[in-house]
Structures are given as C-alpha cells and as structure tokens.
Amino acid sequence: MSKITLPDHNSCTGCGVCEISCLKSAISMKPDEMGVFYPEIDYDICIGCGNCQRVCHLNKEIVLAKSNKIYAAFSNSKEERESSASGGIAAELYKYARRNGWHSYGVEFNHNSNACYRELITDEDYLKAKNSKYVFCDAKDVYKQISEQLSKGETVLFIGIPCQVAALICFIGERKDNLIIVDLLCHGTCPVSYLNSHIDSIERKKGKHADEISFRDPQYFTHTYTFTIKNQNKVFYHMTPEQLDAYQIGYHKGLIYKENCYHCKYTRKERTGDLTISDFSGLGKLAPYNGSKRSVSCVIVSTEKGKKILEELNKQGHIKTDQRPTEEAFKYDKMFQEPTIPHKGRQKFKETYIRTENFETAARSALQSELKLNWIKMVLHVKEVRHLVSSIKHKLLH
Ligand SMILES: Cc1cc2nc3c(=O)[nH]c(=O)nc-3n(C[C@H](O)[C@H](O)[C@H](O)COP(=O)(O)OP(=O)(O)OC[C@H]3O[C@@H](n4cnc5c(N)ncnc54)[C@H](O)[C@@H]3O)c2cc1C
Ligand code: SF4
Ligand code: SF4
Numbered sequence: 001m002s003k004i005t006l007p008d009h010n011s012c013t014g015c016g017v018c019e020i021s022c023l024k025s026a027i028s029m030k031p032d033e034m035g036v037f038y039p040e041i042d043y044d045i046c047i048g049c050g051n052c053q054r055v056c057h058l059n060k061e062i063v064l065a066k067s068n069k070i071y072a073a074f075s076n077s078k079e080e081r082e083s084s085a086s087g088g089i090a091a092e093l094y095k096y097a098r099r100n101g102w103h104s105y106g107v108e109f110n111h112n113s114n115a116c117y118r119e120l121i122t123d124e125d126y127l128k129a130k131n132s133k134y135v136f137c138d139a140k141d142v143y144k145q146i147s148e149q150l151s152k153g154e155t156v157l158f159i160g161i162p163c164q165v166a167a168l169i170c171f172i173g174e175r176k177d178n179l180i181i182v183d184l185l186c187h188g189t190c191p192v193s194y195l196n197s198h199i200d201s202i203e204r205k206k207g208k209h210a211d212e213i214s215f216r217d218p219q220y221f222t223h224t225y226t227f228t229i230k231n232q233n234k235v236f237y238h239m240t241p242e243q244l245d246a247y248q249i250g251y252h253k254g255l256i257y258k259e260n261c262y263h264c265k266y267t268r269k270e271r272t273g274d275l276t277i278s279d280f281s282g283l284g285k286l287a288p289y290n291g292s293k294r295s296v297s298c299v300i301v302s303t304e305k306g307k308k309i310l311e312e313l314n315k316q317g318h319i320k321t322d323q324r325p326t327e328e329a330f331k332y333d334k335m336f337q338e339p340t341i342p343h344k345g346r347q348k349f350k351e352t353y354i355r356t357e358n359f360e361t362a363a364r365s366a367l368q369s370e371l372k373l374n375w376i377k378m379v380l381h382v383k384e385v386r387h388l389v390s391s392i393k394h395k396l397l398h
C-alpha cells in the first residue's frame with residue numbers, strides 16, 4: 001500500500017480538517033521551521049483509508065459562480081461604522097443573526113492566548129469580533145460544533161477568511177440551507193507566534209504588559225491602520241504601517257505570510273460565501289459616488305440567500321446599499337485577481353528566521369530599506385511640523 005500524502009506547504013492552508021476527520025487520530029498539526037502549523041501523519045497508526053484526502057478543500061472546487069451584483073454598503077449606525085474595519089457590515093450581519101435567534105461565529109483575539117474562532121454569545125463577544133485581526137486564527141475547534149448545530153436544524157452565520165470557509169464546507173460535506181456564509185477578501189495571514197513574539201519584544205522595551213491590541217484602532221480612525229497596544233485601557237504603543245513597526249510593515253508588504261498564501265486559490269472573483277465583504281478601494285472610480293468614501297464596505301452577493309439578507313437589512317433601515325459597477329470591485333483590488341506577490345526580502349526573512357528563530361531579527365533584516373526610508377520620512381515630517389509651528393509663532397508675535 002502506498003503512503004497517504006497531504007498537500008505540501010505551498011498549498012496546505014493549515015485548516016486542520018484532515019486532523020479532526022481522521023478516525024484513527026493519526027494526524028497532528030505541528031509547526032514547521034517557519035512556525036507554521038501543518039498536518040503530520042503517524043504512519044504507524046494510519047490505515048490508509050484516504051478520508052483525510054477526501055475532506056481536504058484543496059482537492060475540491062467549492063467556489064461559487066462570479067457575481068454580477070456588487071454594492072457599496074455601510075451601517076447606518078455611526079458607532080458601528082467607526083469601530084469596524086470598513087462599513088460595519090459584519091456587525092450588522094451579526095445583529096441580524098441575533099434578532100433571528102441564529103448562532104454566530106467570528107474571531108476573538110486576546111494577547112498570549114490563541115487568536116481563534118468562537119461562537120459569539122455575550123455582548124462582549126460581539127464587540128471583540130469586530131475589526132480585522134491580521135493573523136491566522138484557528139477555526140478547527142468550532143467546525144464540529146457548527147456541524148452539530150446544523151444537523152439539529154439550527155441556523156448558523158459564519159464569517160471568516162475564504163480558506164477557512166472552504167474548509168468548513170468540506171467538513172460538513174456540502175452547503176446547507178441553514179448555514180449562512182460570509183467570506184472576507186483576504187491578502188494573507190501569518191502564524192500567531194510572530195505576533196506574540198513581536199508584542200513580547202515591545203512589552204520588554206516599554207516595561208508594560210499588553211492586555212489589548214488592535215490592528216486598526218478606531219481611536220486613530222480605522223482607515224489609518226494604526227496598530228495599538230494597551231494596558232488598562234491606556235495606549236502605550238501606536239504605529240501606522242508608514243512608521244517603524246516591523247510586524248505592520250512586514251504584514252502589509254507581504255513579507256511574513258504563511259507560504260501557502262502566496263499560492264492562494266481563493267484570490268479570485270468567484271467567491272466561497274453567500275456574501276463577500278471587503279474594503280472598497282475602487283469606489284467611485286468607474287461611476288460617480290455621492291458621499292464619503294471612508295468607512296464603506298464592498299459587498300458581493302453570490303446567492304439568493306445572501307441577496308435576501310442584504311435586502312432585508314436595507315429595508316429595515318440598518319444599512320445603506322448602493323449598487324456599483326462590478327469592475328469597480330474586481331479591477332481595483334488585486335485580491336480578486338491573484339495571490340499576494342512575496343516581498344523581495346522574503347527569502348532573507350525565511351533564512352534569518354530559520355537560523356535565529358527570532359521574528360524581530362528576521363523581519364528587521366529583511367525590511368532594512370523600508371525601515372530606513374520610513375525613519376527619514378518621519379524625521380523630515382517632524383522638521384516640517386517644527387518649522388510650521390515656529391512660523392505660526394513668528395507671525396503671531398509680529
Ligand atoms: C486577514 C484579513 C485580510 C484582509 N484582506 C483584505 C484585502 O486584501 N482587501 C480588502 O478589501 N479587505 C480585506 N479584508 C477585509 C476588511 O479588512 C474588512 O474586514 C471587511 O471590509 C469587513 O469590514 P466590516 O467593517 O464589515 O467588518 P469588520 O468589523 O472589520 O470585520 C469583522 C469580521 O472579520 C472577522 N475577522 C477579523 N479578523 C479575522 C481573521 N484573522 N480571520 C478570520 N476572520 C477575521 C471577524 O470575526 C468579524 O466577523 C481582510 C480582513 C482580514 C481579517
Ligand atoms: S488515511 Fe485515514 S487513517 Fe490515515 S491519516 Fe488519513 S484519515 Fe487517518
Ligand atoms: S485539510 Fe486543511 S490542514 Fe489538512 S491538508 Fe488539507 S488544507 Fe492542509
């Protein structure tokens with residue numbers, strides 16, 4: 001009998017569905033030399049049944065047909081918009097699910113514990129699920145629970161990144177009427193160990209403990225992508241991607257993703273969800289758009305189920321939608337066309353990480369030119385501001 005093999009590190013998304021589907025418990029997820037978790041088969045236990053290969057989403061085509069309905073959409077609640085990454089549509093979908101008595105799933109993040117998917121139950125859960133967490137969040141623990149709820153005829157709303165949406169569909173075997181799926185446009189994620197090591201190094205430098213982090217802190221407006229770390233509700237570290245934070249720059253420049261993200265099969269117009277939500281970078285480029293372009297989401301409708309929910313939210317006055325030309329979404333965000341192209345320093349990052357096992361050292365060595373350039377820009381900016389202040393003072397005095 002030939003040995004069972006699973007997809008290699010260039011394609012495996014680390015969803016863990018093979019692990020939880022193996023009836024012999026022959027698979028365990030283990031970190032590789034880059035700290036990324038992949039399945040490992042214990043061939044002493046494996047009976048060669050092939051179930052792990054059959055459930056893997058990489059062996060199936062589960063995307064939906066390309067949609068021809070694209071909307072600019074946002075929550076009518078100022079508070080939801082301001083505290084969400086773009087238009088607060090995810091928050092409105094969760095509220096819709098709650099009103100209808102459905103189960104909802106999303107990602108919660110606590111530093112030094114795993115960033116993971118959970119069923120959202122309390123008000124605090126819903127609050128924590130808001131906004132983007134730029135890291136890979138484990139979902140395998142909720143797949144079984146969702147499957148059980150669906151089998152009992154209960155309705156579930158699952159919002160997540162496309163590879164994990166695909167993994168869920170494969171785990172439960174098919175799309176179900178009582179499962180509402182919303183996928184996010186996604187350019188990549190990295191192992192949570194990089195983030196934890198980055199935060200640890202900041203904690204050491206600042207001598208403070210991080211008890212809350214945000215990648216797009218609403219306090220600094222989410223569109224500025226300001227990364228903040230707080231202790232007892234007080235910000236003690238904040239950086240935009242244009243400043244000197246190696247994690248932020250490494251993430252947004254495509255340096256530090258899991259290897260498979262550079263080969264992602266879901267960066268395309270055909271989507272995995274009934275609805276897809278993303279930022280709207282092309283808004284107003286192909287047809288005039290009246291209104292602020294900030295805090296607006298792009299929503300792609302791929303099924304009748306998705307259409308009905310969006311229409312109801314609109315009719316009930318919770319959100320505002322405006323149909324847009326399809327190409328305004330597809331043409332202006334590369335994530336509808338191809339996977340992220342690795343940063344030019346990717347090889348250096350990998351080699352240094354493998355040698356030192358230190359995220360900070362590896363990221364900084366690969367980002368030297370960006371860090372220098374940002375530093376120069378910041379110094380010039382400080383000089384400009386000083387110059388402005390002194391010229392205002394001069395004018396006032398004379
Ligand atoms: C890793 C990642 C990459 C993204 N890349 C792009 C991109 O390239 N282009 C683009 O236009 N939009 C991208 N987005 C989507 C965008 O940032 C917003 O999430 C989206 O516009 C929805 O905004 P919102 O205001 O409706 O809700 P938000 O409040 O921003 O969204 C909250 C929802 O996102 C989920 N979520 C947050 N982080 C994660 C995570 N790591 N894994 C799974 N689910 C998560 C929450 O559970 C919740 O359901 C990305 C999001 C993530 C999480
Ligand atoms: S072939 Fe069967 S027994 Fe072997 S790892 Fe896969 S699921 Fe488990
Ligand atoms: S099921 Fe998921 S974790 Fe297992 S091989 Fe496929 S992509 Fe990788």
Ligand code: SF4
Pocket residue numbers: 013161162163164186187188189260261264265266267
């Ligand atoms: S880029 Fe693709 S593979 Fe990577 S996290 Fe996003 S959806 Fe998953």
